[in-house]
Amino acid sequence: MPARALILADANLASLLACASAAEELSALDDAAAAAARPIVMPFRLAEPLTQTHIDAVAIQTRHYALTECPTDKRPASATASSATDGERESVAMLSACHLAASLGCTRVVWPVSAAASDSLDIDRLAAIADRALVVSRLASLDTPAPGVTIEAPYAELTDRQIADLALDIGAALETCWWWNASTARSANKFGATERTRWTNALAAAGWTAARA
Numbered sequence: 001m002p003a004r005a006l007i008l009a010d011a012n013l014a015s016l017l018a019c020a021s022a023a024e025e026l027s028a029l030d031d032a033a034a035a036a037a038r039p040i041v042m043p044f045r046l047a048e049p050l051t052q053t054h055i056d057a058v059a060i061q062t063r064h065y066a067l068t069e070c071p072t073d074k075r076p077a078s079a080t081a082s083s084a085t086d087g088e089r090e091s092v093a094m095l096s097a098c099h100l101a102a103s104l105g106c107t108r109v110v111w112p113v114s115a116a117a118s119d120s121l122d123i124d125r126l127a128a129i130a131d132r133a134l135v136v137s138r139l140a141s142l143d144t145p146a147p148g149v150t151i152e153a154p155y156a157e158l159t160d161r162q163i164a165d166l167a168l169d170i171g172a173a174l175e176t177c178w179w180w181n182a183s184t185a186r187s188a189n190k191f192g193a194t195e196r197t198r199w200t201n202a203l204a205a206a207g208w209t210a211a212r213a
Contacts, residue, residue, distance in 0.1 A: 004037050005108035005152075006070070006101035008044035011057030011178040013199050014112035014155045014163050020172040021154075022110075023065035040104055042070035044097065046090055053188040057178035064173050076100055091132060098140035098149045109151045116159045118198075129156045160202035168206055 007022065009015035019041060026034040041062040043055045062069050076096035084092075094111070101109050111133065115126035133151035141148035155163055167174065179185035179196035186193045200208075 003107040004105060005039040005110045006097065006104060006106040007039050007041045007067070007110045008097060008112065009041050009058045009061065010043065010045040010050070011054050011061055011176070012112075012195070013167055013172075013174075013177060013202075014114055015058075016061055016172050016174070016177055017155065017163060017167050017170065018110050018112040019061050019065045019067060020167070020170050022067060024170065026066075038066075038068050039110070040068045040070050040101075040106060042075055042097070042100070044093070046086070046093060051188050053184055053192075054178050057176060061173070061176045064176055070100075070104070074100060074104065087128065087132075091136060094132060094136045094151060095140055098136060098151065099143060101149045102140070102144035107147055107149055109149055111151055111153045112155055113153055114155050114158055114160075114163060116163070119159050119161055121157065121159065126156055129153050160198065161205050164199070164202040164206035164208070168203065168208060174203070174208075 005022065007015065007018050009019065019039075022039045026038060029037060041058060043050050043058040045054060059069060076093075076099070094109070097109050097111075101107070111129075113129055115122045115129055117125075130153070133153050137149060137151045155166075158166070174180065177199070178188060179192060179199060182193075182196060184192075185196040
């Protein structure tokens with residue numbers, strides 16, 4: 001039986017893939033085992049602040065795959081100063097996620113992050129993801145009961161095209177992504193239209209032929 005996980009989700013394609021993959025794992029279990037292993041999904045975004053559009057889409061993805069929503073009052077607030085670097089913010093956020101996971105009875109944190117730079121990989125970013133996952137997991141173990149919490153980044157080494165390939169292979173519910181509707185994507189934040197173009201192009205390159213929203 002898989003250990004229960006806390007999935008960090010921003011309703012983008014990689015976090016959708018994490019939710020869909022978790023649901024597929026649960027489908028192979030009996031009802032009792034599935035109930036014990038059902039992941040908890042928490043809205044989480046580092047590059048830009050979470051908008052209500054992202055939060056609503058995360059809730060839709062969570063319900064679509066019959067996973068568990070993280071209670072609002074359990075979600076950690078940012079503890080980093082406004083002058084903090086992106087790396088500092090990421091470390092603090094991941095440590096908070098580990099502590100939250102432990103408090104919710106999870107022993108895994110699934111971090112659906114990628115080091116993709118379109119069709120290639122940012123090697124420095126890939127190394128930073130791997131190092132941060134390992135070091136923060138170990139740091140969190142000082143404050144959490146055995147066996148502790150481990151951070152997994154299953155899509156870190158995948159390009160946009162490879163993430164899109166997997167999403168299509170697993171039949172992920174693309175329409176639940178936050179950028180699916182063009183007008184919603186444009187209004188979400190200043191990067192909304194760009195993000196939508198990025199992922200619809202990756203899906204098209206992977207063979208997606210469905211009519212676009």
